[in-house]
Amino acid sequence: MPPAFKSQIASSLLALHGVSKAFPNGTLALSNLNFDVRAGEFLSLLGPSGCGKSTALRIIAGLSPPSQGSVEWLAQAMAADQTSRIGFVFQEPTLMPWASVFDNAALPLVLKGVPAETIAKRVSGALDRVGLAKFAKAFPRELSGGMRMRVSIARALVTEPQLLLMDEPFAALDEITRFKLNNDLLQVWQATGTTVVFVTHSVFESVYLSSRILVLTARPGRVSAELAIEAPYPRDQNFRTSAEYAAYCRRASTALAQAMIDDKPAGDQA
Amino acid sequence: MNATQTGQERRQERRDRVLRMALPILVLALVLLIWEAIVRINHIPPYVLPGPGLIVGTLVDDWELLSQSLLVTLVTTVEGFLLAAFGGVGLALLFNQSRLLEYSLYPYAVILQVTPIVAIAPLLLIYLPQPLAVLACAWIVAFFPVLANTTLGLHSVDRNLSDLFTLYGASRRQVLWHLKLPSALPYILGGLQIAGGLSLIGAVVAEIAAGSAGAGSGLAYRIAESGYRLNIPRMFAALLLLSIAGIAIFYVLSFVNHLALRRWHESALSREA
Numbered sequence: 001m002p003p004a005f006k007s008q009i010a011s012s013l014l015a016l017h018g019v020s021k022a023f024p025n026g027t028l029a030l031s032n033l034n035f036d037v038r039a040g041e042f043l044s045l046l047g048p049s050g051c052g053k054s055t056a057l058r059i060i061a062g063l064s065p066p067s068q069g070s071v072e073w074l075a076q077a078m079a080a081d082q083t084s085r086i087g088f089v090f091q092e093p094t095l096m097p098w099a100s101v102f103d104n105a106a107l108p109l110v111l112k113g114v115p116a117e118t119i120a121k122r123v124s125g126a127l128d129r130v131g132l133a134k135f136a137k138a139f140p141r142e143l144s145g146g147m148r149m150r151v152s153i154a155r156a157l158v159t160e161p162q163l164l165l166m167d168e169p170f171a172a173l174d175e176i177t178r179f180k181l182n183n184d185l186l187q188v189w190q191a192t193g194t195t196v197v198f199v200t201h202s203v204f205e206s207v208y209l210s211s212r213i214l215v216l217t218a219r220p221g222r223v224s225a226e227l228a229i230e231a232p233y234p235r236d237q238n239f240r241t242s243a244e245y246a247a248y249c250r251r252a253s254t255a256l257a258q259a260m261i262d263d264k265p266a267g268d269q270a
Numbered sequence: 271m272n273a274t275q276t277g278q279e280r281r282q283e284r285r286d287r288v289l290r291m292a293l294p295i296l297v298l299a300l301v302l303l304i305w306e307a308i309v310r311i312n313h314i315p316p317y318v319l320p321g322p323g324l325i326v327g328t329l330v331d332d333w334e335l336l337s338q339s340l341l342v343t344l345v346t347t348v349e350g351f352l353l354a355a356f357g358g359v360g361l362a363l364l365f366n367q368s369r370l371l372e373y374s375l376y377p378y379a380v381i382l383q384v385t386p387i388v389a390i391a392p393l394l395l396i397y398l399p400q401p402l403a404v405l406a407c408a409w410i411v412a413f414f415p416v417l418a419n420t421t422l423g424l425h426s427v428d429r430n431l432s433d434l435f436t437l438y439g440a441s442r443r444q445v446l447w448h449l450k451l452p453s454a455l456p457y458i459l460g461g462l463q464i465a466g467g468l469s470l471i472g473a474v475v476a477e478i479a480a481g482s483a484g485a486g487s488g489l490a491y492r493i494a495e496s497g498y499r500l501n502i503p504r505m506f507a508a509l510l511l512l513s514i515a516g517i518a519i520f521y522v523l524s525f526v527n528h529l530a531l532r533r534w535h536e537s538a539l540s541r542e543a
Contacts, residue, residue, distance in 0.1 A: 063433050088437055094430040097534045098452045110448070111438045139534050159438075 012036040018069035029055045031220035044198045044206035047216030053199040057165050087156030089166040093148035095140040102136040105154040126154040146177035166198045207248045215255045224259035320503040328503040343488040350408025351469040358416025366424045383414040391479035407476035412469035419461030423454025456535050459527045466519040
Protein backbone atom coordinates (compact mmCIF):
# COMPACT_ATOMS: atom_id res chain seq x y z
CA MET A 1 0.00 0.00 0.00
CA PRO A 2 1.21 3.59 -0.59
CA PRO A 3 3.17 4.98 2.38
CA ALA A 4 0.96 8.07 2.51
CA PHE A 5 -2.09 6.01 3.38
CA LYS A 6 -0.16 4.09 6.00
CA SER A 7 0.88 7.20 7.91
CA GLN A 8 -2.68 8.45 7.74
CA ILE A 9 -3.88 5.59 9.90
CA ALA A 10 -0.84 5.45 12.12
CA SER A 11 -2.91 5.03 15.28
CA SER A 12 -4.54 1.95 13.81
CA LEU A 13 -3.92 -1.45 15.29
CA LEU A 14 -4.92 -3.34 12.19
CA ALA A 15 -6.73 -2.91 8.92
CA LEU A 16 -8.82 -5.23 6.78
CA HIS A 17 -8.23 -4.74 3.07
CA GLY A 18 -10.89 -6.06 0.72
CA VAL A 19 -11.55 -9.13 2.82
CA SER A 20 -13.95 -11.67 1.30
CA LYS A 21 -14.85 -15.06 2.61
CA ALA A 22 -16.60 -17.80 0.69
CA PHE A 23 -17.31 -21.10 2.40
CA PRO A 24 -16.81 -24.43 0.63
CA ASN A 25 -20.59 -24.82 0.28
CA GLY A 26 -20.63 -21.67 -1.86
CA THR A 27 -22.02 -19.27 0.72
CA LEU A 28 -20.43 -15.84 0.43
CA ALA A 29 -20.16 -14.62 4.02
CA LEU A 30 -18.12 -11.47 3.50
CA SER A 31 -17.52 -9.45 0.41
CA ASN A 32 -14.92 -6.72 0.08
CA LEU A 33 -14.82 -5.78 3.74
CA ASN A 34 -12.66 -2.75 4.49
CA PHE A 35 -12.17 -1.19 7.89
CA ASP A 36 -9.48 -0.41 10.39
CA VAL A 37 -9.36 -0.93 14.13
CA ARG A 38 -7.86 1.96 16.05
CA ALA A 39 -5.71 1.46 19.10
CA GLY A 40 -7.66 1.77 22.33
CA GLU A 41 -11.11 2.10 20.80
CA PHE A 42 -14.27 0.11 21.56
CA LEU A 43 -15.45 -0.89 18.10
CA SER A 44 -18.74 -2.69 17.54
CA LEU A 45 -19.65 -4.61 14.42
CA LEU A 46 -23.42 -4.29 14.26
CA GLY A 47 -25.42 -6.32 11.82
CA PRO A 48 -28.29 -8.75 11.39
CA SER A 49 -27.78 -12.41 12.27
CA GLY A 50 -25.77 -14.30 9.71
CA CYS A 51 -24.11 -11.23 8.19
CA GLY A 52 -20.66 -12.70 8.68
CA LYS A 53 -19.72 -10.63 11.72
CA SER A 54 -18.41 -13.67 13.51
CA THR A 55 -16.53 -14.72 10.40
CA ALA A 56 -14.83 -11.33 10.30
CA LEU A 57 -13.78 -11.79 13.91
CA ARG A 58 -12.39 -15.25 13.23
CA ILE A 59 -10.41 -13.89 10.29
CA ILE A 60 -8.94 -11.13 12.46
CA ALA A 61 -8.00 -13.74 15.06
CA GLY A 62 -6.31 -15.84 12.41
CA LEU A 63 -8.63 -18.79 13.04
CA SER A 64 -9.89 -18.76 9.49
CA PRO A 65 -8.05 -17.47 6.39
CA PRO A 66 -9.80 -14.92 4.15
CA SER A 67 -10.63 -16.11 0.63
CA GLN A 68 -9.52 -12.75 -0.72
CA GLY A 69 -7.91 -9.65 0.74
CA SER A 70 -5.75 -9.41 3.81
CA VAL A 71 -5.56 -8.41 7.43
CA GLU A 72 -2.69 -6.03 8.06
CA TRP A 73 -1.33 -5.51 11.54
CA LEU A 74 -0.05 -1.98 11.83
CA ALA A 75 1.25 -1.62 15.35
CA GLN A 76 4.82 -2.84 15.72
CA ALA A 77 4.29 -4.89 18.85
CA MET A 78 1.34 -6.72 17.34
CA ALA A 79 3.08 -7.65 14.14
CA ALA A 80 5.86 -9.41 16.03
CA ASP A 81 3.71 -11.84 17.95
CA GLN A 82 0.16 -11.48 16.77
CA THR A 83 -1.63 -14.35 18.34
CA SER A 84 -0.34 -13.93 21.86
CA ARG A 85 -1.75 -10.43 21.98
CA ILE A 86 -5.30 -11.41 21.13
CA GLY A 87 -8.01 -12.40 23.57
CA PHE A 88 -11.11 -14.09 22.19
CA VAL A 89 -14.50 -14.41 23.87
CA PHE A 90 -16.97 -16.70 22.15
CA GLN A 91 -20.75 -16.63 22.05
CA GLU A 92 -20.83 -19.40 24.60
CA PRO A 93 -18.55 -19.34 27.64
CA THR A 94 -16.61 -22.26 26.10
CA LEU A 95 -15.08 -23.42 29.36
CA MET A 96 -13.46 -26.75 30.06
CA PRO A 97 -16.05 -28.49 32.27
CA TRP A 98 -13.40 -30.67 33.91
CA ALA A 99 -11.32 -27.74 35.12
CA SER A 100 -11.90 -25.28 37.95
CA VAL A 101 -12.52 -21.60 37.33
CA PHE A 102 -8.87 -20.93 38.13
CA ASP A 103 -7.59 -23.57 35.74
CA ASN A 104 -9.92 -22.38 33.01
CA ALA A 105 -8.74 -18.80 33.32
CA ALA A 106 -5.12 -19.96 33.51
CA LEU A 107 -5.29 -21.95 30.26
CA PRO A 108 -3.68 -19.39 27.90
CA LEU A 109 -0.74 -18.95 30.29
CA VAL A 110 -0.36 -22.69 30.90
CA LEU A 111 -0.22 -23.29 27.15
CA LYS A 112 2.54 -20.70 26.90
CA GLY A 113 4.54 -22.33 29.66
CA VAL A 114 4.42 -19.30 31.94
CA PRO A 115 5.88 -20.01 35.43
CA ALA A 116 3.31 -21.05 38.04
CA GLU A 117 3.81 -18.01 40.31
CA THR A 118 3.17 -15.59 37.46
CA ILE A 119 0.11 -17.61 36.49
CA ALA A 120 -1.27 -17.48 40.02
CA LYS A 121 -0.77 -13.73 40.20
CA ARG A 122 -2.22 -12.91 36.81
CA VAL A 123 -5.18 -15.27 37.09
CA SER A 124 -6.21 -13.96 40.49
CA GLY A 125 -5.84 -10.45 39.09
CA ALA A 126 -8.09 -11.28 36.14
CA LEU A 127 -10.65 -13.06 38.33
CA ASP A 128 -10.66 -10.06 40.63
CA ARG A 129 -11.38 -7.79 37.70
CA VAL A 130 -14.46 -9.77 36.69
CA GLY A 131 -15.60 -10.18 40.31
CA LEU A 132 -14.98 -13.90 40.62
CA ALA A 133 -12.11 -13.90 43.11
CA LYS A 134 -14.11 -16.06 45.52
CA PHE A 135 -14.99 -18.66 42.93
CA ALA A 136 -11.50 -19.73 41.83
CA LYS A 137 -12.06 -23.32 42.99
CA ALA A 138 -15.60 -23.71 41.67
CA PHE A 139 -16.37 -25.76 38.59
CA PRO A 140 -18.18 -24.25 35.60
CA ARG A 141 -21.34 -26.27 36.20
CA GLU A 142 -21.65 -24.72 39.64
CA LEU A 143 -21.88 -21.22 38.13
CA SER A 144 -24.70 -19.26 36.52
CA GLY A 145 -24.58 -18.32 32.85
CA GLY A 146 -23.41 -14.81 33.61
CA MET A 147 -20.65 -16.04 35.89
CA ARG A 148 -19.45 -18.50 33.27
CA MET A 149 -19.21 -15.66 30.80
CA ARG A 150 -17.16 -13.72 33.36
CA VAL A 151 -14.74 -16.65 33.58
CA SER A 152 -14.49 -16.60 29.82
CA ILE A 153 -13.67 -12.89 29.91
CA ALA A 154 -11.12 -13.42 32.68
CA ARG A 155 -9.47 -16.09 30.54
CA ALA A 156 -9.25 -13.64 27.65
CA LEU A 157 -7.73 -11.01 29.95
CA VAL A 158 -4.94 -13.07 31.55
CA THR A 159 -2.65 -12.62 28.58
CA GLU A 160 -3.14 -8.85 28.90
CA PRO A 161 -4.14 -8.69 25.24
CA GLN A 162 -3.83 -5.57 23.13
CA LEU A 163 -6.88 -6.66 21.20
CA LEU A 164 -9.95 -8.26 22.73
CA LEU A 165 -12.29 -9.89 20.22
CA MET A 166 -15.80 -10.59 21.48
CA ASP A 167 -18.35 -12.54 19.48
CA GLU A 168 -21.85 -11.71 20.78
CA PRO A 169 -20.70 -12.70 24.26
CA PHE A 170 -23.85 -11.62 26.08
CA ALA A 171 -26.49 -12.68 23.53
CA ALA A 172 -27.62 -15.67 25.58
CA LEU A 173 -27.92 -13.84 28.89
CA ASP A 174 -30.96 -12.25 30.47
CA GLU A 175 -31.23 -8.47 30.31
CA ILE A 176 -30.33 -7.74 33.92
CA THR A 177 -27.19 -9.85 33.72
CA ARG A 178 -26.35 -8.34 30.36
CA PHE A 179 -26.57 -4.76 31.65
CA LYS A 180 -24.37 -5.67 34.58
CA LEU A 181 -21.79 -7.32 32.35
CA ASN A 182 -21.91 -4.37 29.93
CA ASN A 183 -20.96 -2.04 32.78
CA ASP A 184 -18.25 -4.36 34.05
CA LEU A 185 -16.85 -4.80 30.57
CA LEU A 186 -16.59 -1.04 30.12
CA GLN A 187 -14.77 -0.82 33.43
CA VAL A 188 -12.31 -3.53 32.40
CA TRP A 189 -11.81 -1.85 29.05
CA GLN A 190 -11.04 1.48 30.67
CA ALA A 191 -8.80 -0.02 33.32
CA THR A 192 -6.74 -2.11 30.92
CA GLY A 193 -6.65 0.24 27.93
CA THR A 194 -7.12 -2.70 25.60
CA THR A 195 -8.76 -2.39 22.19
CA VAL A 196 -12.09 -4.17 21.85
CA VAL A 197 -13.83 -5.40 18.72
CA PHE A 198 -17.32 -6.39 19.79
CA VAL A 199 -19.76 -8.23 17.55
CA THR A 200 -23.45 -7.82 18.33
CA HIS A 201 -26.86 -7.68 16.72
CA SER A 202 -28.24 -5.44 19.46
CA VAL A 203 -28.47 -1.76 18.58
CA PHE A 204 -28.84 -0.79 22.24
CA GLU A 205 -25.87 -2.78 23.39
CA SER A 206 -23.61 -1.45 20.66
CA VAL A 207 -24.53 2.18 21.34
CA TYR A 208 -24.08 1.79 25.07
CA LEU A 209 -20.65 0.19 24.80
CA SER A 210 -18.96 1.54 21.73
CA SER A 211 -16.90 4.51 20.80
CA ARG A 212 -17.49 3.58 17.16
CA ILE A 213 -19.99 1.35 15.39
CA LEU A 214 -19.66 -0.24 11.98
CA VAL A 215 -23.01 -1.31 10.54
CA LEU A 216 -22.72 -4.37 8.31
CA THR A 217 -25.12 -5.48 5.61
CA ALA A 218 -26.69 -8.92 5.67
CA ARG A 219 -24.87 -11.73 3.92
CA PRO A 220 -22.53 -11.09 2.25
CA GLY A 221 -21.35 -8.68 4.91
CA ARG A 222 -19.72 -5.38 4.08
CA VAL A 223 -19.60 -2.04 5.87
CA SER A 224 -22.63 0.06 5.04
CA ALA A 225 -22.37 2.81 7.68
CA GLU A 226 -20.03 4.13 10.31
CA LEU A 227 -21.25 5.79 13.47
CA ALA A 228 -19.11 7.53 16.08
CA ILE A 229 -20.66 7.50 19.56
CA GLU A 230 -19.16 10.58 21.12
CA ALA A 231 -20.73 10.32 24.56
CA PRO A 232 -17.98 10.42 27.17
CA TYR A 233 -16.94 7.48 29.34
CA PRO A 234 -17.51 6.30 31.98
CA ARG A 235 -21.05 5.58 30.92
CA ASP A 236 -23.63 4.33 33.36
CA GLN A 237 -27.35 4.00 33.98
CA ASN A 238 -27.77 7.76 33.41
CA PHE A 239 -26.44 7.42 29.89
CA ARG A 240 -28.76 4.49 29.25
CA THR A 241 -31.78 6.65 30.03
CA SER A 242 -30.52 9.87 28.41
CA ALA A 243 -31.97 11.56 25.34
CA GLU A 244 -28.52 11.43 23.80
CA TYR A 245 -28.50 7.63 24.09
CA ALA A 246 -31.96 7.41 22.56
CA ALA A 247 -30.90 9.62 19.67
CA TYR A 248 -27.85 7.48 18.97
CA CYS A 249 -29.99 4.36 19.13
CA ARG A 250 -32.40 5.85 16.60
CA ARG A 251 -29.53 6.66 14.27
CA ALA A 252 -28.05 3.21 14.64
CA SER A 253 -31.43 1.56 14.04
CA THR A 254 -31.98 3.65 10.92
CA ALA A 255 -28.52 2.76 9.68
CA LEU A 256 -29.19 -0.92 10.35
CA ALA A 257 -32.55 -0.80 8.55
CA GLN A 258 -30.87 1.00 5.64
CA ALA A 259 -28.16 -1.67 5.54
CA MET A 260 -30.76 -4.39 5.24
CA ILE A 261 -32.59 -2.56 2.41
CA ASP A 262 -29.33 -1.88 0.57
CA ASP A 263 -28.55 -5.48 0.75
CA LYS A 264 -31.80 -6.91 -0.60
CA PRO A 265 -30.69 -7.78 -4.16
CA ALA A 266 -27.42 -9.29 -2.99
CA GLY A 267 -29.22 -11.17 -0.21
CA ASP A 268 -31.61 -12.70 -2.72
CA GLN A 269 -28.72 -13.82 -4.84
CA ALA A 270 -27.09 -15.59 -1.93
CA MET B 271 -39.17 -24.01 49.15
CA ASN B 272 -39.57 -24.25 52.93
CA ALA B 273 -37.72 -26.35 55.43
CA THR B 274 -40.40 -28.96 56.11
CA GLN B 275 -40.70 -29.60 52.40
CA THR B 276 -37.00 -30.28 52.02
CA GLY B 277 -37.14 -32.50 55.10
CA GLN B 278 -39.99 -34.40 53.54
CA GLU B 279 -38.15 -34.71 50.27
CA ARG B 280 -35.06 -35.96 52.00
CA ARG B 281 -37.08 -38.55 53.88
CA GLN B 282 -38.67 -39.71 50.67
CA GLU B 283 -35.25 -39.90 49.03
CA ARG B 284 -33.96 -42.05 51.87
CA ARG B 285 -36.97 -44.34 51.66
CA ASP B 286 -36.38 -44.63 47.93
CA ARG B 287 -32.79 -45.65 48.51
CA VAL B 288 -33.73 -48.25 51.09
CA LEU B 289 -36.35 -49.70 48.75
CA ARG B 290 -33.85 -49.94 45.93
CA MET B 291 -31.56 -52.00 48.16
CA ALA B 292 -34.22 -54.03 49.95
CA LEU B 293 -36.47 -55.07 47.06
CA PRO B 294 -33.91 -57.05 45.02
CA ILE B 295 -32.73 -58.77 48.20
CA LEU B 296 -36.31 -59.64 49.08
CA VAL B 297 -36.88 -61.08 45.60
CA LEU B 298 -33.69 -63.11 45.90
CA ALA B 299 -34.67 -64.48 49.30
CA LEU B 300 -38.11 -65.41 47.98
CA VAL B 301 -36.75 -67.19 44.91
CA LEU B 302 -34.21 -69.11 46.99
CA LEU B 303 -36.90 -70.11 49.44
CA ILE B 304 -39.20 -71.40 46.70
CA TRP B 305 -36.25 -73.15 45.02
CA GLU B 306 -35.28 -74.90 48.25
CA ALA B 307 -38.91 -75.84 48.93
CA ILE B 308 -39.42 -77.31 45.44
CA VAL B 309 -36.22 -79.36 45.72
CA ARG B 310 -37.20 -80.73 49.15
CA ILE B 311 -40.88 -81.36 48.53
CA ASN B 312 -40.27 -83.18 45.24
CA HIS B 313 -37.14 -84.98 46.52
CA ILE B 314 -35.18 -83.83 43.48
CA PRO B 315 -31.73 -85.49 43.61
CA PRO B 316 -28.72 -83.09 43.79
CA TYR B 317 -27.30 -84.29 40.44
CA VAL B 318 -30.44 -82.98 38.78
CA LEU B 319 -31.01 -79.80 40.75
CA PRO B 320 -29.25 -79.00 44.03
CA GLY B 321 -31.00 -76.67 46.48
CA PRO B 322 -29.45 -73.31 47.41
CA GLY B 323 -28.43 -74.69 50.81
CA LEU B 324 -26.41 -77.48 49.25
CA ILE B 325 -24.78 -75.08 46.80
CA VAL B 326 -23.60 -72.78 49.58
CA GLY B 327 -22.46 -75.87 51.51
CA THR B 328 -20.43 -77.00 48.49
CA LEU B 329 -18.98 -73.53 48.16
CA VAL B 330 -17.74 -73.73 51.76
CA ASP B 331 -16.53 -77.35 51.52
CA ASP B 332 -14.74 -76.88 48.22
CA TRP B 333 -13.50 -73.38 49.05
CA GLU B 334 -9.83 -74.32 48.77
CA LEU B 335 -10.23 -75.64 45.24
CA LEU B 336 -12.73 -73.04 44.10
CA SER B 337 -10.89 -70.06 45.54
CA GLN B 338 -7.76 -71.09 43.66
CA SER B 339 -9.73 -71.31 40.45
CA LEU B 340 -11.35 -67.99 41.19
CA LEU B 341 -7.92 -66.45 41.58
CA VAL B 342 -6.76 -67.88 38.25
CA THR B 343 -9.81 -66.54 36.43
CA LEU B 344 -9.61 -63.16 38.14
CA VAL B 345 -5.92 -62.73 37.34
CA THR B 346 -6.60 -63.54 33.68
CA THR B 347 -9.55 -61.16 33.65
CA VAL B 348 -7.63 -58.30 35.21
CA GLU B 349 -4.65 -58.85 32.92
CA GLY B 350 -6.90 -58.97 29.89
CA PHE B 351 -8.70 -55.86 31.08
CA LEU B 352 -5.51 -53.90 31.66
CA LEU B 353 -4.13 -54.90 28.28
CA ALA B 354 -7.44 -53.94 26.69
CA ALA B 355 -7.48 -50.61 28.52
CA PHE B 356 -3.96 -49.62 27.54
CA GLY B 357 -4.20 -51.21 24.11
CA GLY B 358 -7.57 -49.66 23.34
CA VAL B 359 -6.72 -46.17 24.56
CA GLY B 360 -3.24 -46.34 23.02
CA LEU B 361 -4.50 -47.48 19.66
CA ALA B 362 -7.22 -44.81 19.67
CA LEU B 363 -4.58 -42.17 20.40
CA LEU B 364 -2.43 -43.45 17.54
CA PHE B 365 -5.46 -43.41 15.22
CA ASN B 366 -6.22 -39.88 16.33
CA GLN B 367 -2.73 -38.69 15.54
CA SER B 368 -2.51 -40.46 12.21
CA ARG B 369 -5.43 -40.71 9.82
CA LEU B 370 -3.54 -43.16 7.60
CA LEU B 371 -2.99 -45.54 10.48
CA GLU B 372 -6.66 -45.34 11.39
CA TYR B 373 -7.75 -46.07 7.82
CA SER B 374 -5.30 -48.98 7.60
CA LEU B 375 -6.07 -50.73 10.86
CA TYR B 376 -9.58 -49.85 12.04
CA PRO B 377 -11.37 -52.34 9.74
CA TYR B 378 -9.31 -55.17 11.23
CA ALA B 379 -10.21 -54.10 14.75
CA VAL B 380 -13.84 -54.34 13.68
CA ILE B 381 -13.33 -57.77 12.12
CA LEU B 382 -11.69 -58.99 15.31
CA GLN B 383 -14.69 -57.70 17.22
CA VAL B 384 -17.47 -59.13 15.08
CA THR B 385 -15.99 -62.62 14.78
CA PRO B 386 -17.44 -64.64 17.67
CA ILE B 387 -14.81 -65.27 20.31
CA VAL B 388 -16.06 -68.85 20.82
CA ALA B 389 -14.93 -69.56 17.28
CA ILE B 390 -11.53 -67.94 17.68
CA ALA B 391 -10.64 -69.49 21.03
CA PRO B 392 -9.91 -73.07 19.79
CA LEU B 393 -7.61 -71.67 17.11
CA LEU B 394 -5.72 -69.55 19.60
CA LEU B 395 -5.32 -72.61 21.81
CA ILE B 396 -3.56 -74.40 18.98
CA TYR B 397 -1.02 -71.66 18.34
CA LEU B 398 -0.46 -70.21 21.80
CA PRO B 399 0.42 -71.73 25.18
CA GLN B 400 -2.82 -72.13 27.11
CA PRO B 401 -2.54 -69.27 29.66
CA LEU B 402 -1.53 -66.90 26.87
CA ALA B 403 -4.43 -68.04 24.68
CA VAL B 404 -6.92 -67.40 27.48
CA LEU B 405 -5.42 -63.97 28.03
CA ALA B 406 -5.58 -63.23 24.31
CA CYS B 407 -9.29 -64.10 24.27
CA ALA B 408 -10.01 -61.81 27.22
CA TRP B 409 -8.10 -59.05 25.47
CA ILE B 410 -9.78 -59.49 22.07
CA VAL B 411 -13.32 -59.13 23.40
CA ALA B 412 -12.47 -56.37 25.87
CA PHE B 413 -10.35 -54.04 23.81
CA PHE B 414 -12.82 -53.01 21.12
CA PRO B 415 -15.28 -51.07 23.29
CA VAL B 416 -12.34 -49.17 24.74
CA LEU B 417 -10.99 -48.43 21.27
CA ALA B 418 -14.37 -47.43 19.83
CA ASN B 419 -15.37 -45.27 22.79
CA THR B 420 -12.00 -43.55 23.04
CA THR B 421 -12.03 -42.83 19.32
CA LEU B 422 -15.49 -41.32 19.63
CA GLY B 423 -14.43 -39.32 22.68
CA LEU B 424 -11.33 -37.91 20.99
CA HIS B 425 -13.51 -36.73 18.11
CA SER B 426 -16.06 -35.13 20.45
CA VAL B 427 -14.04 -32.05 21.31
CA ASP B 428 -15.83 -28.69 21.60
CA ARG B 429 -15.02 -26.83 18.36
CA ASN B 430 -14.69 -23.45 20.06
CA LEU B 431 -12.36 -24.86 22.71
CA SER B 432 -10.32 -26.35 19.92
CA ASP B 433 -10.16 -22.91 18.25
CA LEU B 434 -9.10 -21.40 21.54
CA PHE B 435 -6.18 -23.84 21.78
CA THR B 436 -5.18 -22.90 18.22
CA LEU B 437 -5.41 -19.21 19.06
CA TYR B 438 -3.06 -19.62 22.00
CA GLY B 439 -0.61 -21.62 19.93
CA ALA B 440 -0.99 -24.95 21.73
CA SER B 441 1.29 -27.77 20.59
CA ARG B 442 -0.14 -31.13 19.50
CA ARG B 443 0.85 -32.64 22.80
CA GLN B 444 -0.83 -29.83 24.74
CA VAL B 445 -4.01 -30.25 22.72
CA LEU B 446 -3.95 -33.97 23.44
CA TRP B 447 -3.20 -33.63 27.13
CA HIS B 448 -5.23 -30.56 28.07
CA LEU B 449 -8.14 -30.90 25.67
CA LYS B 450 -8.65 -34.19 23.88
CA LEU B 451 -7.99 -36.62 26.73
CA PRO B 452 -10.13 -34.80 29.31
CA SER B 453 -12.93 -34.45 26.73
CA ALA B 454 -12.69 -38.15 25.99
CA LEU B 455 -12.49 -39.26 29.63
CA PRO B 456 -16.22 -39.94 30.13
CA TYR B 457 -16.24 -41.98 26.92
CA ILE B 458 -13.09 -43.87 27.91
CA LEU B 459 -14.53 -44.72 31.31
CA GLY B 460 -17.74 -45.91 29.67
CA GLY B 461 -15.69 -48.15 27.41
CA LEU B 462 -13.71 -49.50 30.37
CA GLN B 463 -16.89 -50.34 32.21
CA ILE B 464 -18.06 -52.48 29.29
CA ALA B 465 -14.56 -53.94 28.89
CA GLY B 466 -14.48 -55.14 32.51
CA GLY B 467 -17.47 -57.43 32.04
CA LEU B 468 -16.36 -58.53 28.58
CA SER B 469 -12.89 -59.41 29.81
CA LEU B 470 -14.42 -61.87 32.27
CA ILE B 471 -16.58 -63.33 29.51
CA GLY B 472 -13.54 -63.68 27.23
CA ALA B 473 -11.58 -65.44 29.94
CA VAL B 474 -14.48 -67.81 30.66
CA VAL B 475 -15.04 -68.65 27.00
CA ALA B 476 -11.37 -69.42 26.49
CA GLU B 477 -11.23 -71.54 29.65
CA ILE B 478 -14.23 -73.56 28.54
CA ALA B 479 -12.63 -74.09 25.14
CA ALA B 480 -9.35 -75.01 26.80
CA GLY B 481 -11.14 -77.14 29.39
CA SER B 482 -12.54 -79.42 26.72
CA ALA B 483 -8.98 -79.81 25.50
CA GLY B 484 -8.09 -81.08 28.95
CA ALA B 485 -6.05 -78.30 30.52
CA GLY B 486 -6.62 -75.31 32.80
CA SER B 487 -7.71 -74.59 36.30
CA GLY B 488 -9.90 -71.47 36.18
CA LEU B 489 -13.48 -71.28 37.39
CA ALA B 490 -14.93 -71.94 33.94
CA TYR B 491 -12.75 -75.02 33.71
CA ARG B 492 -14.16 -76.16 37.07
CA ILE B 493 -17.67 -75.75 35.68
CA ALA B 494 -16.84 -77.85 32.60
CA GLU B 495 -15.01 -80.45 34.69
CA SER B 496 -17.79 -80.69 37.29
CA GLY B 497 -20.28 -81.10 34.46
CA TYR B 498 -18.45 -84.17 33.17
CA ARG B 499 -18.42 -85.59 36.69
CA LEU B 500 -22.07 -84.79 37.31
CA ASN B 501 -20.98 -82.74 40.32
CA ILE B 502 -23.87 -80.33 39.77
CA PRO B 503 -23.65 -78.55 43.16
CA ARG B 504 -20.06 -77.59 42.40
CA MET B 505 -21.09 -76.32 38.97
CA PHE B 506 -23.59 -74.02 40.63
CA ALA B 507 -21.07 -72.95 43.26
CA ALA B 508 -18.51 -72.05 40.59
CA LEU B 509 -21.19 -70.22 38.62
CA LEU B 510 -22.14 -68.29 41.75
CA LEU B 511 -18.52 -67.22 42.20
CA LEU B 512 -18.33 -66.10 38.56
CA SER B 513 -21.45 -63.96 38.99
CA ILE B 514 -20.08 -62.40 42.14
CA ALA B 515 -16.79 -61.70 40.37
CA GLY B 516 -18.68 -60.02 37.52
CA ILE B 517 -20.73 -57.90 39.89
CA ALA B 518 -17.63 -56.89 41.83
CA ILE B 519 -15.83 -55.84 38.65
CA PHE B 520 -18.86 -53.80 37.59
CA TYR B 521 -19.10 -51.95 40.88
CA VAL B 522 -15.38 -51.28 41.19
CA LEU B 523 -15.40 -49.72 37.72
CA SER B 524 -18.58 -47.75 38.47
CA PHE B 525 -16.90 -46.40 41.57
CA VAL B 526 -13.78 -45.37 39.65
CA ASN B 527 -16.06 -43.74 37.08
CA HIS B 528 -17.87 -41.85 39.80
CA LEU B 529 -14.64 -40.68 41.44
CA ALA B 530 -13.28 -39.37 38.17
CA LEU B 531 -16.38 -37.56 36.95
CA ARG B 532 -18.34 -36.56 40.02
CA ARG B 533 -17.26 -32.93 39.97
CA TRP B 534 -18.00 -32.03 36.42
CA HIS B 535 -19.75 -34.49 34.16
CA GLU B 536 -23.50 -34.50 33.58
CA SER B 537 -23.75 -38.25 34.12
CA ALA B 538 -22.48 -37.92 37.69
CA LEU B 539 -24.74 -35.08 38.74
CA SER B 540 -27.95 -35.36 40.65
CA ARG B 541 -30.86 -33.32 39.29
CA GLU B 542 -31.06 -31.02 42.27
CA ALA B 543 -27.41 -30.03 42.25
